[in-house]
Each structure stands twice: as structure tokens, then as C-alpha cells.
Amino acid sequence: MKTIKLILVTFVAALGLSSCSSDGDDTPKIDVNPMAEFNLVTNIEANGHSLELYSEGKTGFTTGYNELYVRIKNNADDTYFANPEITWMPVMHMMSINHSCPISELAISNDYNTVTKGYVIFQMPGNADEYWDITFTYEVEGQEYSVTETIDVTAPSDGKQTVSAFMGSDDVRYILAMVEPTDPEVAVNDMQAMLFKMENMMSFPSVENYSVTLDPRMPGMGNxxxxxxxxxxxxxxTKSYKGKLSLTMTGYWKLNLKLLNSTGEVLKGEDITEEIEASSLYFELEF
Structure with missing residues (x-):
């Protein structure tokens, strides 16, 4: 009988401890790294801070659409600042002129208040004599800081064109970039692109209510x-252009495009005919 009472007392005590540990402040907190599955593209150290730039699928900056995540670490205690206010400005330093590119604002992630998210669309790579840098201006704990870092922007490793900068028939310079598909399949794929115009060398606002026709072809298979x-x-x-891309087999595809304004006027690109095998406006993919 004493043994049974002892077991009951031990069981009740265990329940009490379990209840206290779940309701109290002694529960061990698990540190979650929201960027654990992402690639660290670059780490910029300045002002006693580290600005960490991450990408979900890329290991560096490439021409075309780059979705990036930014966190700011306080190097003094290895903690990350919550709700930082950050602006950024990429600049291409050419031999004769400087210019920027289309960018979004950096917005706080819905899931983690130490992570900001945005995109940059580089329309050209750097080279031995011309280079990109990026300036971050940010405010944490009521104080503003700034840092500029040179970055290496390259063409995609597969050499395929996913961004086009061109002059339209309306004498406006446009930038059209493919966002999706990033992992094409033999199927009807969701397709997404973004369109911008050059307002000046440093401003590239998005263009609304145009349209982009799509005619995918396989040049190596009789077009x-x-x-x-x-x-x-x-x-x-999403302030983007969406459609459907049908891919019936693996291999190299040229996605022939035409850009039309809101009244249906063709600004760039051609229809594919027996005489015209490819449009002057296009994307490429191979899978």
C-alpha cells in the first residue's frame, strides 16, 4: 500500500512540474535561424554591424531578377536588429556614365521581424573596367548609418538571357525581366515577368497595364x-505580368515576345513567320 501511495505522489509531482515548466518563464527557448536554408550571397561589415544578404536559389548576384533577404547583425553581441529601416541603391560605374537599375523597397518579412526582403534587377554584368556597387542606408536604435560595397554581378552560369534592356518604338527605354519559371517542367508552367522604364539614370519605375505576347519555340527542333x-x-x-508557358519537351527553348502598350501598339518584338524565325525581344531557358 505504501508503494502505491509513493507512486501516486511521484506521478502528481511530475504533472505539477510539467505544468509549471510549460506555463512559466523557465521553458528553454529554441533559437530559430530563418536563413538556415538560404545561401549567404555576401556579408558587408561596417559601423560595428554586419549586413547579411541571402538568396534562396542563387550563390551570387546575376543579371536579371535577384530576390534578396537582408539582416543586420550587431557585432557586439551577435544579435539581429528587429524592424530595421533600410534603403538600398545599386549603381553601375561605367567608363563614361553611372546608372542604377530596377529595385523594390526592402520590406519587413511577415514571419521574422529581423528579416527584410526585396529584389534587384541587374540589366548588365560587370567586367574588368566597369563594376556595380550597392549602398545601404539604414536606421537602427534611432541612429542612421550608411555603407557602400562593391559587388560582383555576373551573367547566369548557363548563359541564357532572362532580362532585356531595349528602346521601344515610343523612344522609351524599357527593362523586361523574367521571374518565373525558375524550375521549368514538361507541363504548362506559370510564367511571370516584370517591366520597367528608365525615367532617368537612377530611376526605373514599373510599367502598368501593358501586355506581353508569348510564342515559345525550339530552334533545334524545326522551330x-x-x-x-x-x-x-x-x-x-504583384505589379508584374503573368501568363502560361507550355513546354512539351526538355531542351533549349527561345521564348519569343512582343511588348504592347495599353492601346495595343507594338513597342518591341515581331511575330514568328517562315521568314522571321526569332523575335528581337526574347527570353531563353534550357532544362
Whole structure:
């Protein structure tokens, strides 16, 4: 009987301890690294801080669309600042002129208040004589800081074109960049692109309510096309152009495009005919 009472007392005590540990402040806290599955593209150290730039799929900066995540670490105690206010400005230093490129604002992530997210669209790579740098201006704990760092922007390793900078027939310079698909399949793929115009050398606002026609072809297979494609139309929620890309087999595809303004006037690109095998406006992919 004493043994049974002892077991009951031990059981009740264990329940009490379990309840206290779940309700009290003694519960061990697990540190979650929100960037654990991402690639660290670069780490910029200045002002006693580290600005960490991450990418989900890339290991460096490439021409075209780059989605980036930024965190600011206090090097004194290895903690990250919550809700930082950050602006950025990439600049290409050419032999005769400097210019920027399309960028988004850096917004605080919905899941982690130490992570900001945005995109940069580099329209050209650097080279031995011309280079990109990026300036971050940020405010943490009520104090403003700034840092500028040279970065290496390269063409994609597969050499395929996913961004085009061109002059339209309306004498406006545009930049069109492919966002999706990043992992194309033999299927009808969601396709997404972003369109900007050059307001001046440092300003590239997005362009709304245009359209982009799509005619994918396989040059190495008789230049055949595919069924069930849908042209790209403007989506106000994402400020991008969305459509459907049908890929019927693996291999090299040229995505022939035409850019039309809001009244249907063709600003760039051509229809594919027996005489015209490729449009002057296009993306490429191979899988």
C-alpha cells in the first residue's frame, strides 16, 4: 500500500512540474535561424554591424531578377536588429556614365521581424573596367548609418538571357525581366515577368497595364512551338505580368515576345513567320 501511495505522489509531482515548466518563464527557448536554408550571397561589415544578404536559389548576384533577404547583425553581441529601416541603391560605374537599375523597397518579412526582403534587377554584368556597387542606408536604435560595397554581378552560369534592356518604338527605354519559371517542367508552367522604364539614370519605375505576347519555340527542333500558352497580362497585386508557358519537351527553348502598350501598339518584338524565325525581344531557358 505504501508503494502505491509513493507512486501516486511521484506521478502528481511530475504533472505539477510539467505544468509549471510549460506555463512559466523557465521553458528553454529554441533559437530559430530563418536563413538556415538560404545561401549567404555576401556579408558587408561596417559601423560595428554586419549586413547579411541571402538568396534562396542563387550563390551570387546575376543579371536579371535577384530576390534578396537582408539582416543586420550587431557585432557586439551577435544579435539581429528587429524592424530595421533600410534603403538600398545599386549603381553601375561605367567608363563614361553611372546608372542604377530596377529595385523594390526592402520590406519587413511577415514571419521574422529581423528579416527584410526585396529584389534587384541587374540589366548588365560587370567586367574588368566597369563594376556595380550597392549602398545601404539604414536606421537602427534611432541612429542612421550608411555603407557602400562593391559587388560582383555576373551573367547566369548557363548563359541564357532572362532580362532585356531595349528602346521601344515610343523612344522609351524599357527593362523586361523574367521571374518565373525558375524550375521549368514538361507541363504548362506559370510564367511571370516584370517591366520597367528608365525615367532617368537612377530611376526605373514599373510599367502598368501593358501586355506581353508569348510564342515559345525550339530552334533545334524545326522551330516548333507548343499549345496552351497564355500571353502575359498585368497583375496589379504583384505589379508584374503573368501568363502560361507550355513546354512539351526538355531542351533549349527561345521564348519569343512582343511588348504592347495599353492601346495595343507594338513597342518591341515581331511575330514568328517562315521568314522571321526569332523575335528581337526574347527570353531563353534550357532544362
Amino acid at each position: 516548333h512551338s507548343s499549345p496552351n500558352n497564355e500571353d502575359l497580362t498585368y497583375d496589379a497585386a
